[in-house]
Amino acid sequence: xxxxxxxxxxxxxxxxxxxxxxxxxxxxxxxxxxxxxxxxxxxxxxxxxxxxxxxxxxxxxxxxxxxxxxxxxxxxxxxxxxxxxxxxxxxxxxxxxxxxxxxxxxxxxxxxxxxxxxxxxxxxxxxxxxxxxxxxxxxxxxxxxxxxxxxxxxxxxxxxxxxxxxxxxxxxxxxxxxxxxxxxxxxxxxxxxxxxxxxxxxxxxxxxxxxxxxxxxxxxxxxxxxxxxxxxxxxxxxxxxxxxxxxxxxxxxxxxxxxxxxxxxxxxxxxxxxxxxxxxxxxxxxxxxxxxxxxxxxxxxxxxxxxxxxxxxxxxxxxxxxxxxxxxxxxxxxxxxxxxxxxxxxxxxxxxxxxxxxxxxxxxxxxxxxxxxxxxxxxxxxxxxxxxxxxxxxxxxxxxxxxxxxxxxxxxxxxxxxxxxxxxxxxxxxxx
Amino acid sequence: xxxxxxxxxxxxxxxxxxxxxxxxxxxxxxxxxxxxxxxxxxxxxxxxxxxxxxxxxxxxxxxxxxxxxxxxxxxxxxxxxxxxxxxxxxxxxxxxxxxxxxxxxxxxxxxxxxxxxxxxxxxxxxxxxxxxxxxxxxxxxxxxxxxxxxxxxxxxxxxxxxxxxxxxxxxxxxxxxxxxxxxxxxxxxxxxxxxxxxxxxxxxxxxxxxxxxxxxxxxxxxxxxxxxxxxxxxxxxxxxxxxxxxxxxxxxxxxxxxxxxxxxxxxxxxxxxxxxxxxxxxxxxxxxxxxxxxxxxxxxxxxxxxxxxxxxxxxxxxxxxxxxxxxxxxxxxxxxxxxxxxxxxxxxxxxxxxxxxxxxxxxxxxxxxxxxxxxxxxxxxxxxxxxxxxxxxxx
Numbered sequence: 001x002x003x004x005x006x007x008x009x010x011x012x013x014x015x016x017x018x019x020x021x022x023x024x025x026x027x028x029x030x031x032x033x034x035x036x037x038x039x040x041x042x043x044x045x046x047x048x049x050x051x052x053x054x055x056x057x058x059x060x061x062x063x064x065x066x067x068x069x070x071x072x073x074x075x076x077x078x079x080x081x082x083x084x085x086x087x088x089x090x091x092x093x094x095x096x097x098x099x100x101x102x103x104x105x106x107x108x109x110x111x112x113x114x115x116x117x118x119x120x121x122x123x124x125x126x127x128x129x130x131x132x133x134x135x136x137x138x139x140x141x142x143x144x145x146x147x148x149x150x151x152x153x154x155x156x157x158x159x160x161x162x163x164x165x166x167x168x169x170x171x172x173x174x175x176x177x178x179x180x181x182x183x184x185x186x187x188x189x190x191x192x193x194x195x196x197x198x199x200x201x202x203x204x205x206x207x208x209x210x211x212x213x214x215x216x217x218x219x220x221x222x223x224x225x226x227x228x229x230x231x232x233x234x235x236x237x238x239x240x241x242x243x244x245x246x247x248x249x250x251x252x253x254x255x256x257x258x259x260x261x262x263x264x265x266x267x268x269x270x271x272x273x274x275x276x277x278x279x280x281x282x283x284x285x286x287x288x289x290x291x292x293x294x295x296x297x298x299x300x301x302x303x304x305x306x307x308x309x310x311x312x313x314x315x316x317x318x319x320x321x322x323x324x325x326x327x328x329x330x331x332x333x334x335x336x337x338x339x340x341x342x343x344x345x346x347x348x349x350x351x352x353x354x355x356x357x358x359x360x361x362x363x364x365x366x367x368x369x370x371x372x373x374x375x376x377x378x379x380x381x382x383x384x385x386x387x388x389x390x391x392x393x394x395x396x397x398x399x400x401x402x403x404x405x406x407x408x409x410x411x412x413x414x415x416x417x418x419x420x421x422x423x424x425x426x427x428x429x430x431x432x
Numbered sequence: 433x434x435x436x437x438x439x440x441x442x443x444x445x446x447x448x449x450x451x452x453x454x455x456x457x458x459x460x461x462x463x464x465x466x467x468x469x470x471x472x473x474x475x476x477x478x479x480x481x482x483x484x485x486x487x488x489x490x491x492x493x494x495x496x497x498x499x500x501x502x503x504x505x506x507x508x509x510x511x512x513x514x515x516x517x518x519x520x521x522x523x524x525x526x527x528x529x530x531x532x533x534x535x536x537x538x539x540x541x542x543x544x545x546x547x548x549x550x551x552x553x554x555x556x557x558x559x560x561x562x563x564x565x566x567x568x569x570x571x572x573x574x575x576x577x578x579x580x581x582x583x584x585x586x587x588x589x590x591x592x593x594x595x596x597x598x599x600x601x602x603x604x605x606x607x608x609x610x611x612x613x614x615x616x617x618x619x620x621x622x623x624x625x626x627x628x629x630x631x632x633x634x635x636x637x638x639x640x641x642x643x644x645x646x647x648x649x650x651x652x653x654x655x656x657x658x659x660x661x662x663x664x665x666x667x668x669x670x671x672x673x674x675x676x677x678x679x680x681x682x683x684x685x686x687x688x689x690x691x692x693x694x695x696x697x698x699x700x701x702x703x704x705x706x707x708x709x710x711x712x713x714x715x716x717x718x719x720x721x722x723x724x725x726x727x728x729x730x731x732x733x734x735x736x737x738x739x740x741x742x743x744x745x746x747x748x749x750x751x752x753x754x755x756x757x758x759x760x761x762x763x764x765x766x767x768x769x770x771x772x773x774x775x776x777x778x779x780x781x782x783x784x785x786x787x788x789x790x791x792x793x794x795x796x797x798x799x800x801x802x803x804x805x806x807x808x809x810x811x812x813x814x815x816x817x818x819x820x821x822x823x824x825x826x827x
Binding site: 095096099102103105120121124125126260261263265389390391392393394396397399400401403404420423424 | 491492493494495517518519522587588589605608610732733734735736747748749750751752753754
């Protein structure tokens with residue numbers, strides 16, 4: 001806050017003299033700031049990959065105490081094995097902190113990287129594509145690898161995954177007279193069971209009104225968001241319009257609803273409070289359900305196929321991102337190799353319930369967690385969520401429009417989103 | 433607080449009078465230096481760098497002053513203001529939302545602060561300091577804590593809706609309802625779609641019909657939050673001004689038979705005009721920069737009806753990694769606030785200058801009509817003064 005006082009003295013000389021010393025001070029500080037900001041000179045390629053004893057910092061956004069504890073344990077185990085100290089730093093706002101660190105040329109040695117951030121950082125040459133040379137590169141699920149590929153290179157190793165599946169309240173299912181033969185395999189059956197499960201005070205199906213849920217219907221109808229080469233947005237295709245029209249028909253028949261209409265913030269409380277019998281959600285719901293709604297018994301099922309028989313779902317994943325500016329590049333890559341071993345991935349899964357990203361662990365997972373097997377199997381036909389660099393505003397607009405799907409035309413929603421996202425893709429191509 | 437020294441004191445510091453040694457000069461500068469250094473380091477330099485970022489192609493990696501970053505002209509400003517597209521539309525939406533926010537918050541909080549100050553300074557009030565503390569308490573509470581509490585209060589099944597149901601009103605789902613209040617009112621009298629001339633033309637990518645939509649229901653909840661939080665601060669600013677009104681003036685008014693309503697409007701309000709200008713200026717600056725409550729509660733949803741330029745700048749920079757455009761939005765907001773404050777100052781000053789008798793009605797009318805009324809009222813006052821003083825008709 002500053003007081004505005006009218007300048008009474010008009011003589012420029014006096015004004016200039018008055019401002020001379022502060023301006024000089026500013027100039028000095030500006031020069032010092034500029035001088036102190038050049039990045040450290042990079043080492044030659046061969047010596048850079050040799051691990052040294054410098055400590056490694058891992059920066060991540062935690063889903064809770066279980067994940068922080070698991071990462072801490074992994075860091076300690078690595079230190080025991082190699083003697084390289086690991087600082088595990090949970091971040092309150094990973095996007096912001098990472099941006100700040102990159103701007104200051106001091107990024108952490110290792111961090112969680114989501115597919116959209118990869119698309120934003122990779123073109124700037126900020127990341128080191130170590131994953132090409134990992135020994136177990138062929139073991140990762142292809143759908144996960146595709147989310148982390150830029151310019152034909154795999155930049156980082158997927159650490160885990162979460163897919164969308166159908167979670168059904170067992171008591172409501174039985175009460176409606178449905179059996180295990182009735183789990184929906186296609187859209188017609190989905191609408192039929194949703195109708196049967198809709199009673200007074202309870203809808204059949206609930207999910208978030210955002211593209212990170214409703215896109216599953218687009219893929220099931222045989223449509224997609226981007227074309228095969230990833231250069232054009234194809235949201236306004238006929239298949240996509242068919243998909244959203246189907247969702248709209250369920251909304252209009254009041255056998256499906258969005259959480260806000262039921263005064264819930266999310267689909268998970270809607271299931272917990274028995275305002276719905278089925279939700280489309282992911283493995284993260286299990287933690288919340290066991291904490292807040294332990295008495296609700298539910299089961300996991302794959303999402304139904306579309307009219308053409310195509311199965312589709314979304315997969316959400318993060319990878320271990322490594323920046324180019326790294327004072328222990330070799331040590332960091334050794335740490336990532338340690339973190340992507342089957343033993344370490346098993347420890348992560350047991351600690352906070354994520355799905356492993358290595359295909360060889362699928363039989364172990366299905367035998368240890370048989371009830372969650374559909375979640376892992378969905379990786380075979382899962383597509384990554386929309387991850388175009390700079391798409392936050394366009395996606396927010398798309399989600400806002402989807403919230404009105406019950407009353408707006410699917411064609412207009414999709415063409416508006418098409419225009420906005422294509423503009424973002426074009427902007428990325430020209431490097432704007 | 434950074435106070436620009438007046439010209440005479442500045443001159444005296446640089447050219448010592450006889451008897452004043454260089455030691456006094458040096459001492460003065462040394463005392464100023466820490467505050468000066470902090471302001472330069474944390475305000476002037478970052479603002480300068482942000483201005484450079486808005487006209488350069490800095491991508492967020494490394495320093496903006498590094499070798500690879502170069503000038504790209506005003507492309508970011510053009511993309512936000514003139515080129516049709518999502519960036520322009522979002523900027524237009526943020527300006528519209530914040531305009532209604534300012535329109536409701538500033539007059540109501542100024543008026544409420546003045547009323548509270550009058551109530552608290554009334555003679556014979558028992559437990560005066562308790563009431564002062566109670567009214568000021570929201571202002572010293574963390575804005576984050578208040579925002580979290582409000583998000584629970586205004587949820588679909590929250591306390592506010594429960595209280596409304598006692599009087600038979602079914603409250604809306606506050607933070608998820610994007611419908612504009614003005615359009616809701618028009619819809620209640622049967623006007624559902626705007627006239628073609630309003631729907632087909634617009635400004636900044638938003639049609640005029642959408643500009644007239646009014647604040648959304650979600651924005652209204654944020655407006656209530658802002659009024660409740662900041663009235664206390666401005667009440668504290670009004671209190672000394674009220675104490676400065678000598679008791680004789682009030683007694684004279686009572687002797688002349690003025691009711692307390694007339695006393696308030698005809699004596700109290702004109703006598704606190706300089707303080708009111710300060711409160712209006714601070715209020716305008718603060719409300720145009722709204723960020724905290726939006727970031728905590730709504731993040732611009734629903735449907736972009738709670739976007740503000742400050743939040744849009746943050747989202748464009750940090751989430752979309754488009755630093756130049758985010759910085760451009762921030763500077764456009766800066767320019768807008770300067771223009772608005774200058775307009776408010778011109779309007780209040782011109783009223784004082786012309787000494788018009790209808791100052792208070794003009795104050796109320798111009799506040800209700802918003803920005804257009806400000807300019808129109810000032811121009812009308814000048815025209816009236818000119819016509820009155822020398823008789824020629826000035827349009």
